[in-house]
Amino acid sequence: MTYVKWGVGVVLALFLFAFFHYTLPQHDIVRIVGTENRRIDFGENSIFWASPDVGTSQLSNRDVFFIQTQLPNGKPMVYRNEDTGWGWPPYFKLDSSNLQAEAASLVSPKADPIWVSVTHYGWRNEWLTIFPNAVGVKVVSGPEATIIPWANIVILVLLLLIVLLIRAMWRQFKERSIDPVLEDVGEAWDDVEDRADAAGDYGRGLWAKIKAKFGALKR
Amino acid sequence: MIGFFRNGALGLFVLSALYVLMSIYLRSLARERYENDWADQQAQQSAQGAGTTMSRDEFVEARLQDYKKSLRAKLVLLVFIVPITAVAAVIYLMNYA
Incomplete structure (x- = not known):
C-alpha cells in the first residue's frame, strides 16, 4: 500500500515539475537568423499553441509568426511568437507584432553576430511539432552572458508562501473547529460504551441470580 | 476585449473568496489570542486574590469588537490590491517596456 502512495506522490511531483517547466519563463542566448509567418492548421498538438492575436477571431487555422535562431553551439532553435492575450499562461502578451518587428531588426549574419536573450516559455519538440513561445528579446553582450531568472525566483517563492499559508489556515481550522467536535463525538461514544458495559454487567448478574434460584429449586 | 472583462470578472470573484477566507482565518487567530489573554x-487574578472578572465570552467578544476596527483587519483588503497591481505591472512590463 505504501508503494501505491509513494507512486502517486512521485507521479504528482513529476506532473507539477513538468507543468512549471513548461509555463515559467526561460532565457536562451541565440543569434536571430530570420523571421517568418506560416499558416498553421491545428491538429492533435493544438493545446501547445496559444491564442489568435487579441481582438481577432478563433479559427482552426491561422498565420503564426516564427522567429528562427541559432544557438551558440550551432544548433537551430525556432520559436513561435503568439499573443497569449487574456488567457493562460498569464503573460498578458498582446504585442506579438511588435516583437516580430523587433526580432526582424536584430537579424545578424554569422560573421557579425548580434547575440540576444530570448525570454520564452514552452517546449521545442520535433515529433509533435511544437515550439516555445517567445515573449521578449533583449540584446546581450555575448553567448556567455549570465542571466538571473528573477521572475522565476519571485514566482516560486510566492508559491511556497501560499502553500505554507494554506497549510497554516487548514491547521487552524482543524484545531478550532474539527478537533473539538471529534473529541465530543469520542466522549459521547465512550459514554455509550460505558453504559452498554454496565447494562451487560447488570444483565449477567441478574441471570446468575436466576440460575442460582432454579438450581436451588431443582435440588 | 470581451476576454479581458470575462477573466477580470472571474478574477474578482476568486479574490473575493480569498478575502473572505483570509478574514475568517485572521479573526480566528485573534480569537485564540484573546482567549489565551483571558x-x-x-x-494573574487568582494569584493576586480575586477581583471582578468578566466571563470568557464577554472578554473575547469585547476584544474582538476592537479588533474589527483595528488596522490589521483592514489590511486584508490588500488581498484585492496586490494581485491587481501585479497584473497591471506585468501588462506594462510585457508590452510597453
Whole structure:
C-alpha cells in the first residue's frame, strides 16, 4: 500500500515539475537568423499553441509568426511568437507584432553576430511539432552572458508562501473547529460504551441470580 | 476585449473568496489570542486574590469588537490590491517596456 502512495506522490511531483517547466519563463542566448509567418492548421498538438492575436477571431487555422535562431553551439532553435492575450499562461502578451518587428531588426549574419536573450516559455519538440513561445528579446553582450531568472525566483517563492499559508489556515481550522467536535463525538461514544458495559454487567448478574434460584429449586 | 472583462470578472470573484477566507482565518487567530489573554488574566487574578472578572465570552467578544476596527483587519483588503497591481505591472512590463 505504501508503494501505491509513494507512486502517486512521485507521479504528482513529476506532473507539477513538468507543468512549471513548461509555463515559467526561460532565457536562451541565440543569434536571430530570420523571421517568418506560416499558416498553421491545428491538429492533435493544438493545446501547445496559444491564442489568435487579441481582438481577432478563433479559427482552426491561422498565420503564426516564427522567429528562427541559432544557438551558440550551432544548433537551430525556432520559436513561435503568439499573443497569449487574456488567457493562460498569464503573460498578458498582446504585442506579438511588435516583437516580430523587433526580432526582424536584430537579424545578424554569422560573421557579425548580434547575440540576444530570448525570454520564452514552452517546449521545442520535433515529433509533435511544437515550439516555445517567445515573449521578449533583449540584446546581450555575448553567448556567455549570465542571466538571473528573477521572475522565476519571485514566482516560486510566492508559491511556497501560499502553500505554507494554506497549510497554516487548514491547521487552524482543524484545531478550532474539527478537533473539538471529534473529541465530543469520542466522549459521547465512550459514554455509550460505558453504559452498554454496565447494562451487560447488570444483565449477567441478574441471570446468575436466576440460575442460582432454579438450581436451588431443582435440588 | 470581451476576454479581458470575462477573466477580470472571474478574477474578482476568486479574490473575493480569498478575502473572505483570509478574514475568517485572521479573526480566528485573534480569537485564540484573546482567549489565551483571558486565561492569563484569570491566572494573574487568582494569584493576586480575586477581583471582578468578566466571563470568557464577554472578554473575547469585547476584544474582538476592537479588533474589527483595528488596522490589521483592514489590511486584508490588500488581498484585492496586490494581485491587481501585479497584473497591471506585468501588462506594462510585457508590452510597453
